Amino acid sequence: MANPEFKEDLDVLDKLSVCLYRLGISLFSIGCLLAAALSYEGITLASVTSPFDQWIFWMLLTSTVLSAANIxxxxxxxxxxxxxxxxxxxxxxxxxxxxxxxLGFCFVVFSGIALKESFCFRVPGLKLIPVLLVIAVLCTALNKLPVLVALYTTVGGIMGFLSFKKWQMPLHFDIGLKANYQI
Structure with missing residues (x-):
């Protein structure tokens, strides 16, 4: 966990990794909101068939890789x-x-991120994200569309608020003290 009171000198790669991490959170939020709209229209991501479904699915997957690789x-x-x-x-x-x-493994990543960020931020509902995402995977597999709309909307809103707050912070807040990282 980063210590915001300590200001580490960041190199270009540090700054890039923080920005990519934050971009991943932002894309995940948008992807969840789009998945909610898709579920509202009667389509789940359980079977990606149309180009729009694929686009949303790949947005969620890209956001996962961006955030996971740069956490x-x-x-x-x-x-x-x-x-x-x-x-x-x-x-x-x-x-x-x-x-x-x-999607289940994508949600493992963002469950971990939500728990990590809940130690740093008092974002309402952030600690509920893992539970909501587990239910979302089950509802996706079982094709429970009305529940998915509510879940994706809630997760997208909470993660969107987190993203907004993260982009307002200085970049060094995400890194903390480099000497504390286990290698």
Whole structure:
């Protein structure tokens, strides 16, 4: 976890990684809101068939990889679980697994991010994100559209507010003290 009271000198790669991490959170929020609109129209991401479905699914997957690859967590084990969940989501899509399985691993990444950020921010509902995302995976697999609309809208709104707050912060807040990272 970063210490906002300490200002580390950031190089270009540090700044880029923080911006990509924040971009991933922003894209995830937008992707969830678009998935809510898709669910409202009677379509789930359980079977991606149209170009618009694919576009939303790939937006969620891209946001996952961006955030997972650039997460800043001191603990090596937590960082590894979050990062590898993101890469596993991508691998499952490439190997032909159902999209809802890949979404499950995307949601593992953002559950970890939500819990990580809940230690730094008092964003209402942030600690509920993991529960909401588990329910969303189940509802996607079971094709429960009305529930998905509510879940994706709630998650998209909470993560959107988090994204808004993150972009207002100085970049060094995300890094903290580099010496504290387990390698």
């Amino acid at each position: 800043h967590v001191y603990d090596k084990t937590v960082r590894t679980v979050v990062m590898w969940s993101g890469w596993l989501a991508l691998l499952l899509v490439v190997t032909g697994f159902p999209t809802w399985v890949s």
